[in-house]
Amino acid sequence: MAELFAYNEKVETIFDLIGDRENDITKSIAWAFVKCPNLLEKVIEHLLHVSVDAGNAVIRYQEYEKDGGITDLEITDNQKFYIIIEAKRGWILPGESQLKLYSKREGFVRNPAKMKAIVSMSECTEIYAKKRLPIIPGTTVLHLPWMVICDLAGGLRIKTAGKQNYILGELERYIKRIMTTQNKDTNWVYVVSLGLGEVEIATSEGKKETAGITYVDIVRKYNRYCCPIGGGKGGWPKEPLTYIAFRYHGKLQSIHHIEKYTVTDNLHPFVPEIPDTELSRTHFVYELGPAITPPKDVRTGDKIVMSNRVWAQLDTLLTSDTITEAMEISKARNT
Numbered sequence: 001m002a003e004l005f006a007y008n009e010k011v012e013t014i015f016d017l018i019g020d021r022e023n024d025i026t027k028s029i030a031w032a033f034v035k036c037p038n039l040l041e042k043v044i045e046h047l048l049h050v051s052v053d054a055g056n057a058v059i060r061y062q063e064y065e066k067d068g069g070i071t072d073l074e075i076t077d078n079q080k081f082y083i084i085i086e087a088k089r090g091w092i093l094p095g096e097s098q099l100k101l102y103s104k105r106e107g108f109v110r111n112p113a114k115m116k117a118i119v120s121m122s123e124c125t126e127i128y129a130k131k132r133l134p135i136i137p138g139t140t141v142l143h144l145p146w147m148v149i150c151d152l153a154g155g156l157r158i159k160t161a162g163k164q165n166y167i168l169g170e171l172e173r174y175i176k177r178i179m180t181t182q183n184k185d186t187n188w189v190y191v192v193s194l195g196l197g198e199v200e201i202a203t204s205e206g207k208k209e210t211a212g213i214t215y216v217d218i219v220r221k222y223n224r225y226c227c228p229i230g231g232g233k234g235g236w237p238k239e240p241l242t243y244i245a246f247r248y249h250g251k252l253q254s255i256h257h258i259e260k261y262t263v264t265d266n267l268h269p270f271v272p273e274i275p276d277t278e279l280s281r282t283h284f285v286y287e288l289g290p291a292i293t294p295p296k297d298v299r300t301g302d303k304i305v306m307s308n309r310v311w312a313q314l315d316t317l318l319t320s321d322t323i324t325e326a327m328e329i330s331k332a333r334n335t
Contacts, residue, residue: 068105082113096134213273
């Protein structure tokens, strides 16, 4: 069978033709709701615990309202239910200001539907989201994990045939592919500065606490590295890394393939010296493969200062005189 590639990425499902950005994911799921009405009915039942007829539903994508922003999806039958869905990629949740804006939309407030809710849709589990989604007075705020949609599609697929069976199967594969996974085909390395001071954490209660271990020693002692999941302040990557490199004492120290990762908001089970408490941000915990040691001293260079984090391709880090040079060569290849 012939293989199809788009923008150097293999197209494995019909939904891959739409794309894998947040808006693409939303469009894909909306289209599946239209073509597989039983899936929409199951999703509404899961969220609101009410049976509906998808044939009466209207789905609106990227609906604009003055002073009310642009919603990702609005789904209603104008009788039983009205939901606004805000989609995020990865382990990200919408903020309070965004949800408040949606809760005041005239179309949402005035609609006669008996049950209304604003729904966050992302990779986060329901338990995780329940503790972190903002409370909007007078508005029900719920969460719909991608995996729930995937499971509902799988359950329906074995009971259906023909076109709907095919679409549900494609949707399952698409969602599983876009969920947080490493890019196995990349040679890009994320170069971070390892601090020599004690680890400091911020708890979910807003407190700052220190641990009796340094950032360098976490790598040396436990062969692990912990960092926040991106999407907030700090510019950390949203997707899990494939390669990571550490620099300190003014030079590159080692490069590691990341063997596996865990998503958590408590680092204590992975680094016992860190207090056993819930963090203010969710973290990736990376299990590091054997160290790849540069064959020569690779100094930091003059364009990387303080704790700046940069990207460079693996071969350039092993052949350049500085990390700065490796970074610039890597950038030049992709312009």
